[in-house]
Structure formats: C-alpha cells, structure tokens
Amino acid sequence: MKKDLKNIIEAFIFVSIDPLSLDKIKDILKEFPDKEIERAAAELTEYYSENKRGITIIQASGGYLFATQNEYDVYIKRLLKHEKKQKLSRESLETLSTIAYHQPTTLAEISAIRGVDASHCLKTLLEKKLIKIVGRKKSPGKPLIYRTTKHFLAYFELNSLEDLPSKEEIEKIIAEKYEEE
C-alpha cells in the first residue's frame, strides 16, 4: 500500500499540466495520513533527483511538476521544431522584479522606482500572464493595481514569493558587481 502511494502521486503529477500542490494530493487521498503522503512525495522527488532520467520533478508555484532535464533542451527543440524560447527583455525583467518586490503596486510607483515610464512593459507582462490587475487603488485617478501571477512563480521556478532573491543574496551580488549580461 505504501509503495502504491508513491506511484499514485507520481501518476497524479504526470497527468497534471499545472503544478500540483501537496494540499491537493492530501485532499484527494483522504485514506492516507498526511504524514505518509508528505514522506512519499519527498521520496519520489528524491528518487528523480538521484536517479538521473530524461525527466525530473520540479517544485514551482507551490506544487510538483514534471519537466525535462535542461541539458536535453537542444534535442527537444529538434523534436518540437521549436526555435529558441524568448527570454524577457531587460526592461521587462526589471519592471517585473520591481513589481515582485513592491506588490501590490501601480504604474506610477513602478515608474518612479525605475526612473522611466513602464507602461509599455506592463502591457507585455500582462500579455505574457506574468502579472495581473487585481483592482484599483482608492486614490486620485484610481490607478490600476498590479501583482505577479502564479505563472510568474513557475516561470522562475519559485515555490512562493518568499523564494525571491533574499536581501543577503542581493547584497552579495551588489558586492560582487551586478552588471547584467
């Protein structure tokens, strides 16, 4: 039975297209104690990281997801006849991380922090579903309020917003010299 549990979780992750959270697994597998589910999930991810396979289980946006190992990228692109995936532009990334650290936030705030107008970037980020509008601020002009999305977390393989680069990590980069690219 216990061995089954691991397999069941594996199958669950396999059929999930969005990250599958531990809570959801627990919710569905009521007949198993939570502790056992947690242990089985941990063993399963460990198995994938120890035994190198073509695919692996990643933890992103608060859930588990199957993904291919990144070194096989070249071959997969060949199979899918897919060109290079587009990276975010420098300005988009800068706008995005401003939002990530200052959310909930507005266009005026983002532009003030970056010292440049960010309206164009916001449009791109909305299209890419990396940010969303969550309402309007109760201040003059009723500006729109922006937040990052679940897809944002998945995009950077972050489990939650707490996984954003920490103060210490940032300080380390600044000390090293942060020139990007």
Next chain:
Amino acid sequence: MESSQSYQIDLEVFQGPLDLLLFLIKKKKIDIHNIPIASITKEYLRYLDNKKKINLERESEFLLMAALLIHIKSRMLLPRETYEEEEGDPRKTLVERLLDYENIKAACKILREKEAKQIKKWKRTALPRSVSFQELDFIEVSLFDVAEVFFKLMLRKEKDGIRVIKRKDFSVKEKKQDIIRYLKNYSYLDFLEYFGSQKTLEESMVAFFCLLELISERTVIAVQESLFHRIKVWLRSEVKE
C-alpha cells in the same frame, strides 16, 4: 575630466537616468551615501551631450534627473533661513532611490539565471504543436466558412493596397504539394497567417483553390477550437505518411 573621453557609451544602453547615475557612481568609485553632487552632475550632463539619438520621451526622463541634481546642489549651497527638523541631507531621497534601484538590478541578475535554467526545462504545457487534431475538441468548419474568411482577408489586403505586378504562373499541383509540405512540417496551418503572407493576389487565389480542393478530397481538415475562433487546417492523419 581625465577619463570621460575614453568612456564613450551610448545612452541607449542605460535603462534610465537611475541606471546611468549608478553607472557613473561605480565608475568614479564614489561612496553612494556621500555623492559629490557637483562633479556627478557635470559628468551626467556630459553623457546627455553625447546623445545622438534618443527619443523625446526618453530624453525627458534623463533631463528630469539633471534638473533634480541641480536642484539638490542648489539646496546644498543656499543657506537656509528656517531649519525644519526633518529636513536633513537634500541628497537623501535620491540616495534611497538609487539604493532601491540597485537592489532591483541585483535581483534581476539572480532572476535572469533562474530564467535561463528554467527555460531549458520543457513541461507538458509546451506541447500543443505535436498534438494531432483528433485529440483536440475541434469544430469542423464548412467550405463556406473558409471562403468567407478568405474574402474578408482579401478585402483587408486590398485596403493595404497590394499590387499585382509580377507575372508568374502558379501551378495548382505545385501549390497543393506546397501546402502539404507545410502541414507536414508544422502540423497545422493558421488560415489567416498563411494567406496573410502570400505575396500576390494571384498566388493567394491559387493557394485558396488548392486548399478548397484538399478539403473536399479529404486530404486536410479545417477546424476551429470553438465558434468564431481562428481557422486552422490540419492534415488528416491517414495521409500523413
């Protein structure tokens, strides 16, 4: 004054005035908490003078910062008549903004590394191209729908002012093979995109007749994901190989 000539960097590489200012501070190895406003302003303005092509919108942002720098300097020079308690160093707000921006830039570097790693991992969401049409819940489109979209597209093209100048004959047979080859390569053909990219009216017409023929002889199928969606053309699987 000594090294400014050797640093001929285009303003375009900077994300904005804060970015440029930070760059100058690093370059001159200045303590960010104690910026010599006069010399940094001078340096900053020199960069603005070097500009060749920045659009007005961008330029105004850089100019705003120049004005701010000069304003700070003037406040530092002028003796104050009244000393308000909270008013400390006039540079304070600017320094805070610079530090904030520096943090964002550093965070970007870390996020960029994460992006690079993640972008190489393929997930099951990323596979729509390889799915065959039977697995998707499509609505089959009638020939009339296809024709309607085609005429709309041609009308739109007419507005764009296409002119048929070249005289070149297109054979139906060749064009048919062309379409099949395209489908084999890309699994499906987006109707609007495909005809939007045809160069001449004549070529579009020939391609369109070919497509109609292919549909009626059941080599391909035209489908929509739901009503009023874009029409996509798939190869019927039996003829795939």
